[in-house]
Amino acid sequence: MGLEADCDVRFGKQSSSGHARLEEKELLFHGDFRRAQERARESLQLDIYALAHLKSAGRLPDWVELRFLESGLAGGKRPTLEEAARTETRIRDIAALIRRRDFTPRPSFMACGLCAFREICPHTARGPETEREY
Numbered sequence: 457m458g459l460e461a462d463c464d465v466r467f468g469k470q471s472s473s474g475h476a477r478l479e480e481k482e483l484l485f486h487g488d489f490r491r492a493q494e495r496a497r498e499s500l501q502l503d504i505y506a507l508a509h510l511k512s513a514g515r516l517p518d519w520v521e522l523r524f525l526e527s528g529l530a531g532g533k534r535p536t537l538e539e540a541a542r543t544e545t546r547i548r549d550i551a552a553l554i555r556r557r558d559f560t561p562r563p564s565f566m567a568c569g570l571c572a573f574r575e576i577c578p579h580t581a582r583g584p585e586t587e588r589e590y
């Protein structure tokens with residue numbers, strides 16, 4: 457089990473290195489296990505950690521999980537090779553967009569909800585009016 461790890465991963469000619477630490481600051485209420493599981497299932501962060509482990513250790517981790525510090529809840533999943541392949545494709549596609557300097561906004565409820573710029577972004581899917589709906 458690893459809570460904190462350095463990684464250096466190659467995707468073709470691209471190299472990505474970094475220091476991974478698994479922590480979540482989002483407030484989930486006690487008993488909100490379903491929400492914790494959803495967050496883990498949808499987490500690109502966990503998918504990237506699993507892919508980094510596959511690339512560096514030669515195998516997928518048995519389990520990855522998000523731990524929500526405020527509530528003590530945890531949500532996790534067993535990574536799959538199909539998921540890792542999708543994640544690698546997604547990273548390559550996004551890297552290609554960045555190389556082409558294509559920064560077209562792609563707002564989504566999940567992405568904008570985590571974004572530090574959502575208060576000032578004209579494209580956000582999480583403006584004050586949409587917050588009231590949820």
Ligand code: SF4
Nearest residue numbers: 563568571574577580
């Ligand atoms: S708030 Fe704006 S910058 Fe942030 S993820 Fe959404 S669209 Fe992108």
